[in-house]
Amino acid sequence: MADVNRLASATSPYLLQHAQNPVDWWEWSPEAFAEARRRDVPILLSVGYAACHWCHVMAHESFEDESTAAYLNAHYVPIKVDREERPDVDAVYMAATQAMTGSGGWPMTVVLDHDARPFWAGTYLPPQPRHGQPAFTQVLQALADAWRDRRGEIDQAAAGITEHLVAMNTASQPQDSAVAWSVEDAIAALAEQFDPLAGGFGGAPKFPPSMVLEFLRTVAGDAVSGTDASERQKQALHMLHRTLAAMAGGGMYDQLGGGFARYSVDRGWVVPHFEKMLYDNAQLLGLYARVGGELGERVARETAEFMLRELRTPEGGFASALDADSDDGTGRHVEGAFYAWTPTELDEALGVERGRWAAEVFEVTEAGTFEHGMSTLQLRHGIPKGEQRRFEEVRARLMDVRDQRPRPACDDKVVAAWNGLAISGLVDAAVLLDEPRYLAAAIAAAELLVTVHLRDGRLLRVSRGGVAGSHNGVLEDYGCVAGALLALAGATADAEWMRRGLDLLDVALAQFCAADGGFHDTAADAEQLVVRPRDASDNASPSGTSAMIHALRQAYALTGAGRYLEAADQAVASVGGLMSRAPRFAGWSLAAAATEIVEVAVVGPAGAERTALAQKAWRMPGAVVVIADAATEGIPLLDGRTQVDGEPAAYVCRNFVCERPVTDPAELRA
Known part of the structure; x- marks a missing residue:
């Protein structure tokens, strides 16, 4: 067996993790299916990602095992x-997998025929039978025997499953664009699923509901307390602020270095699944910045600093993820080893007195809140009053000690869509925290996308080390990157960013549109799979459809071109049923649909007065803002805009019909 298999030439760090397996892996390609036909054997498809804990476990147990690999x-x-x-x-x-087993997850293990039709599916499989699960080798042997001896049954199963997938895909496509939905119904449905004790929605595991929280922020509008809010706004405010505080105070948030883990394994946000994903942090960065206040600004700044410090690549983009596992100091890879602490470790790092103080502040107990007597760091009650300096000294010392630990691995591939989210989040933070470094980082990431990921007007999905991979962008790439470039145009008044964003939207409208006004997830000229994917529901990141809705609305606000607004409205109509049935999975579409587009031009020389106007405008629900020194050619929203009596001014418009310009941020609310 060679030292490396054919994955050694892959772009993906996940595939490269398997390049030294004794398994003779292929990448997804026509050549792999041709090989299966030549040998008359089925295809074993294994799907995962670099930061996936159980992917690592199955790789170590099975794919690194010589006898399993040989079979x-x-x-x-x-x-x-x-x-x-x-x-x-x-x-x-x-x-x-979900249709055949009732659940899903990664690693995903699917067995296919030569036409890529699935006939068996599962997720993690142990090396020996365990808890009612068969061993991986038992599954392999049973399916190989069936392929050899009962091919007719396999053909029948594959045909039936494929027909079911086609039917599911058709049923999931919007047939109900006329379905009525309302903000009130969405708020009521969310309130029923809201966890009043711990914040968030549903039980464990609990994921950060970034897009739903943005919808709640939109509904709350300018109301900041129960005294000036309607009942609907009160509900939205409560769910929003309770969840933001709970997430930021729990162990899912890195209290030392900033940034959020992917999800909490418990309902109380105490113990995370420790991997840190770019898409979560990019969205939460922007959300906390837009909400503002002491908590919002602190968490936004810390999260931005985490992204710049630990996820930024040498080329100026942002890496996809940090692993959940790391070396615990004994050679074993253990989940959470980098982040968790014992009281003894705090004492050793800080001295006994400060160690005990830190244990109390961060809720580090002798029994442990995690595993093996370890605790995650929490900050439920905030930084102790009058102890800010002591807190910062303790946190800095603990960071220094933690930095000596073996670090989690980094999946350093650059994904176009997630970098688009990162650019948008950094632009939000740059404007709202008045931090030019964040804008500079956003511009650098955008330049990487334009120079490396953009080829002949089309987006490529990933790059690594400044070299683009071969996979074409999907709808979410176009929506997220276009939205990011338009946000940059708003923050810089650089018409070139706007032009590039509009070009991507034009490609998306030509390649991804569906007959009902919604969108497919793959381009019309993309590789044809057994079904053409289409799913408008948000998951951990915005769906391609909801990302497109936001980008199209931005495009209309900046240009006044009605075709972008028409496309956005049609896309919103196509997800009316989803917004009515499942608002938890339509938060980003709801955030757009619940607000009227407000176009705001802020014009005047840089300085405190313009910054105050820009920040007030940037937080307005539904607002698309462009900030400039003076009227600028190439961005229609800036046409004819000037200062007022020598002072920076904000022009607030709807459908390009403008109110009188204002110079006082307080007047923007009216």
């Missing part, structure tokens, strides 16, 4: 896919 190589053509590089492949076979 797999002899009886299958094994294909390894990074779900983050090929979200289209992942979406199709995750739907199959």
Whole structure:
């Protein structure tokens, strides 16, 4: 067996993690399917991602095992896919896995025939039978025997499952654009699922509901307390602020270095699944900045600093994730080893007196809140009053000590859509925290996307080390990147960013539009899979459809071109049923649909007065803002805009009909 397999030439760090497996892996390609036909064996499709804990476990137990690999190589053509590089492949076979098993997750294990039709699916499989699960090798042997001896049954199963996928895909496509939805109904449905004790929605595991929280912020509007709010606004405010405080105070938030883990395994946000994803932090950065206040500004700044410090690549983009696992100092890879503490470790780092103080502040107990007597760091009651300096000294010392620990691995591939989210979040933070470094970082990431990911007017999904991969962008890439470039145009008044964003939207409208006004997730000229993926529901990041809705509204506000507003309205109508049935999975679409577009031009020389106007405008629900020194050619929203009596002014417009310009931020509310 060679030292490396054919994954050694892959772009994906996840695939590269498997390049030294004894498994004879192929990437997803026509050549792999041709090989399966030549040998007359089925395809074993394994899908995961670099920061996935159980992917690592299954790799160590099975894919690194010589005897398991030998059987797999002899009886299958094994294909390894990074779900983050090929979200289209992942979406199709995750739907199959959920249909066949009732659940899904990663690693995902699917067995296909030569036409890419699935006939068996599962997730993690242990090396020996365990808790009612068969061993991986038992599954491999049973399916290989069935392929050899009962091919007719397999053909029948594959055909039936594929027909079911086609029917599911058709049913999931909007048939109910006329379905009535309302903000009141959405708020009521969210309130029913809201956790009044711990914040968030539903039980464990609990994911950060970034897009739903933005919808709640939109509904709350300018109300800041119960005294000036309607009943609907009161509900929205309560759910919003309770959840933001709970997430930021729990162990899911890194109290030392900033940034959020992917989700909490418990309902109280105490113990995270420790991987840190770019898409979560990018969205939460912008959300906390837009909400503002002492908590919002602190968390936004810390999260931005985390992203710049730990996720930024040498080329100026942002890496996809940090792993959940790291070396615990004994050679074992353990989840959370980098982040968790014992009281003894605090004493050793800080001295006994400060160690005990830190244990109390961060809720580090002798029993531990995590595993093996370890605790996550929490900050439920905020920084103790009058102890800010002591707190910062303790936190800095603990960071220094933690930095000596073996670090989690970094998945350093640059994903276009997630970098678009990062750019947008950094632009929000740059304006609202008045921090030019964040804007500079956003511009650098945008320049990387334009120079590396943009080829002949089309987006490529990923790059690594400044070299683009071969996979085409999907709808979320176009929506998120276009929205980011338009946000940059707003913050810089640089018409070139606007032009590039509009170009991407034009490509998306030509390649991804569906007959009902919604969108497909893959381009019309993309590789044809067994079904063409289409899902308007938000998951951990915005769906391609909801990202497009926001970007199209931005485009209309900046240019006045009615075709962008028409496309946005049609897309909103296409998800009316989803917004009515499942608002938790339509938060980003709801955030757009619940607000009227407000166009705001802020004009005047840089300084405190312009900054105050820009920050007030930037937080207005539904507002698309452009900030400039003076009237600027190339951005219609800035046409004819000037200062008023020598002072910076804000022009507030709807459908390009403007109110009188104002110079006082307080007047913007009216």
